[in-house]
Every structure is written in structure tokens, then in C-alpha cells.
Amino acid sequence: SALLSVNNLTASVDEKTILHAVNLSVNAGETHVLMGPNGAGKSTMGHVIMGDPVYTVNDGSITFDGADITELSCDKRSRAGLFLSFQAPVEIPGVPLSSFLRATIAGRPGLEMKGKEFRRRVKELAAQLDMDTAYLNRELGVGFSGGEKKKVEMLQLLLLQPKLAILDETDSGLDVDALSVVSRGMDAYRTSCDGSLVIITHNTRILEHLEVDRVHVMVGGRIVREDDASLIPWIDEHGFESFEREAADAA
Numbered sequence: 001s002a003l004l005s006v007n008n009l010t011a012s013v014d015e016k017t018i019l020h021a022v023n024l025s026v027n028a029g030e031t032h033v034l035m036g037p038n039g040a041g042k043s044t045m046g047h048v049i050m051g052d053p054v055y056t057v058n059d060g061s062i063t064f065d066g067a068d069i070t071e072l073s074c075d076k077r078s079r080a081g082l083f084l085s086f087q088a089p090v091e092i093p094g095v096p097l098s099s100f101l102r103a104t105i106a107g108r109p110g111l112e113m114k115g116k117e118f119r120r121r122v123k124e125l126a127a128q129l130d131m132d133t134a135y136l137n138r139e140l141g142v143g144f145s146g147g148e149k150k151k152v153e154m155l156q157l158l159l160l161q162p163k164l165a166i167l168d169e170t171d172s173g174l175d176v177d178a179l180s181v182v183s184r185g186m187d188a189y190r191t192s193c194d195g196s197l198v199i200i201t202h203n204t205r206i207l208e209h210l211e212v213d214r215v216h217v218m219v220g221g222r223i224v225r226e227d228d229a230s231l232i233p234w235i236d237e238h239g240f241e242s243f244e245r246e247a248a249d250a251a
């Protein structure tokens with residue numbers, strides 16, 4: 001059975017329905033891509049799967065690793081092995097990045113390490129991401145660029161080794177540096193723990209080096225198309241207009 005299964009999920013915020021009877025099924029070790037125009041509901045989907053309390057689930061269910069998680073808190077979902085990249089880490093002047101990373105894995109069975117082992121592990125990961133280790137002593141979030149924020153996300157991902165990671169690339173363009181960090185991070189994650197990925201993006205460049213199993217297109221809070229990786233170059237060429245037109249006709 002699937003690792004993650006989103007079944008007929010309808011979700012809203014402030015009485016406004018955003019996701020309409022959405023289905024998504026991801027098996028262990030698979031890489032899925034969720035694409036769609038701005039405002040389609042992609043980020044909402046990520047947040048609802050992660051249990052963001054801002055959103056209300058009105059109908060349907062989410063199962064993960066054999067359990068119904070629809071009612072679980074975000075923290076419990078995280079402990080069950082779900083991960084959602086967050087866009088803007090809080091700024092905490094005076095707290096170095098390494099301490100923040102240490103806190104992310106604190107109290108996690110199987111992930112806790114002694115200080116020395118932790119430092120060795122983080123250095124190893126930084127090298128994998130082609131990051132300067134001096135960066136680990138920087139204050140958290142203070143003046144971080146988009147690329148630097150991505151590095152923090154990728155370090156967290158690789159430290160936590162979740163069973164399934166949802167990476168929301170947002171609509172803000174990533175510079176070349178950030179793109180390379182994200183690609184390296186995804187590669188390292190896939191090879192080190194054979195985790196599943198759901199990548200939310202409209203930047204298909206980020207997918208170039210990745211073996212994608214399944215592509216889902218979302219328009220107006222509905223999944224309107226599912227296909228294999230061949231859909232990516234097609235979308236590159238044609239965009240989402242035909243999907244948007246079909247959705248408008250159906251409404």
C-alpha cells in the first residue's frame with residue numbers, strides 16, 4: 001500500500017474552500033511533482049498534509065505509513081516521518097545555525113547524537129551540499145538570502161531523514177546557487193535514505209537531474225491531470241493555459 005495517501009481531501013481556510021476532493025498517492029522511494037499556476041492550492045496541499053492548523057479539513061482523509069493522520073498535530077506528523085520545507089526560518093539573533101539544527105533533532109529517537117558526532121555529521125552534510133562550514137556559525141536567519149535559507153532547509157532534511165519530504169519551492173525565483181543546493185540536497189536525500197519526495201514547483205529546471213515517477217497538475221484546488229515525467233517538458237512548452245481553460249469550461 002502507499003506510504004502517503006490523500007483521499008478525497010477537501011480543505012478550507014476562513015470558510016473558503018481551497019482544496020476540492022483531492023487525491024494523491026505516493027509510494028515509498030517515489031518522487032512526485034506537484035505543478036500548477038499561481039494560486040492553484042499547491043502550497044495549501046503541502047500545509048494540509050503537514051497538519052497546519054490554519055486549514056480545516058472538511059472532508060476526506062490522509063493516511064501515512066499505515067496510520068490515519070488526518071487529526072494528528074503537525075509535531076506528531078513530523079515524528080511519524082513527514083517533512084515540509086518551510087520558506088522563512090525565524091530570525092534568532094545570537095543563535096548560531098548549528099544550535100538551531102541541533103534543536104531540530106533533539107528528542108528524536110534514533111537521531112540524537114553527542115556533540116562531537118553531531119558536529120562531524122553536520123560538516124559532512126555541509127560538504128555534500130558544497131557549503132562553507134563557516135556558515136554553520138552564522139546567526140540564524142539574520143540577513144539570510146533565499147539561497148541561504150534553502151541551505152538550512154536542506155541541512156534539516158538530511159539530518160531528519162524523513163520518510164517523505166514535501167519541498168515547496170515557492171514562487172520566488174531561486175538563484176543559481178540556491179538551485180544547486182536544492183538539487184544536491186534532493187540527490188543526497190534520495191540516495192542516503194531512499195525517502196519519498198513531493199516537489200512543489202513551477203521551475204522545471206530543478207527537476208532536470210531527478211528521476212520523476214509521477215506529475216500532478218493542480219488548477220483551482222483540483223488535480224486536473226496526472227502523468228509520468230513526460231508531462232514536464234510538455235508543460236515547459238505549453239504552460240498551464242490549456243488546463244486552466246478546461247477547468248474554466250468544467251466550472
Ligand code: ADP
Pocket residue numbers: 013014018036037038039040041042043044045054
Ligand atoms: P499555490 O501554492 O498553488 O500558489 P496557495 O495554496 O498558496 O496556491 O493558495 C491557494 C489559494 O488559497 C489562494 O487563493 C490563496 O489566496 C488561498 N489561501 C491559501 N492559504 C491561505 C490563508 N492562510 N488564508 C487565506 N487564503 C489562503
Ligand code: MG
Pocket residue numbers: 037038039040170171
Ligand atoms: Mg504559487
Ligand code: MG
Pocket residue numbers: 042043044170171
Ligand atoms: Mg505556493
